[in-house]
Amino acid sequence: MNHYKYLFFDVDNTLLDFNAAEELALQRLFDDQHINLTTEIERYYKEMNKGLWRDFENGKIDRDELVNTRFAKLFKAFGRDVDGVTMEQNYRRFLNEGHQLVSGARQLLLRLKERFDLYIVTNGVAETQRKRLQDSGLTPFFKQIFVSEDSGYHKPDPRFFHYVFKHIPCFRADHGLIVGDSLISDIQGGSHAGLKTCWFNAKHQNNELDVKPNYEIHKLDELYAILQPNE
Ligand SMILES: [Mg+2]
Structure with missing residues (x-):
């Protein structure tokens, strides 16, 4: 009943629409670094990020580990060393601005x-x-x-x-x-x-x-x- x-x-x-907000934030992060965000990089990031969130939901990693390492891993895979914590802060700032319904x-x-x-x-x-x-x-x-x-x-x-x-x-x-x-x-x-x-x-x-x-x-x-x- x-x-x-x-x-x-x-x-x-x-x-x-988190996907839309995320795509825009990622784009701005790469623009900031003057790197061209290709569909290959975007696909790689989405897979990696999804895996990390799954590990988080299952209690395998904590939130800090997730957010503070993901961009260092991402940029490293494409040949650039960046500070994961700083990148996360930048990304978070861009994401904060995303609120598409x-x-x-x-x-x-x-x-x-x-x-x-x-x-x-x-x-x-x-x-x-x-x-x-x-x-x-x-x-x-x-x-x-x-x-x-x-x-x-x-x-x-x-x-x-x-x-x-x-x-x-x-x-x-x-x-x-x-x-x-x-x-x-x-x-x-x-x-x-x-x-x-x-x-x-x-x-x-x-x-x-x-x-x-x-x-x-x-x-x-x-x-x-x-x-x-x-x-
Ligand atoms: Mg949801």
């Missing part, structure tokens, strides 16, 4: 805000995520923004979700639904914390994990049908 009251939204590649995000939140309590649950650096949400104009739609850095835990860790729930008055997990693009962070994490889950699968990817979302959508506006009040 549909009796949702609390809707939790992931940010990156759910409401904000996923198609339909604003309209969706505008309509849902009337009927539900909306919350952000996002992994990442608190300052970055808050700034991007602010710049995108999405902040006013949310009752509260929960960033993993503030809690000390990140999705899918149940302690992150418990931190969130503790900050919502009279919260009941069985009245909560999480919407996100990551099967591990959002769907598995949300499900273990007692939420119903909606996988935003914009790219029609195959679900090769043993994680079963309650719902699956390919466009944000498909969420309306799921949230129709029961007769």
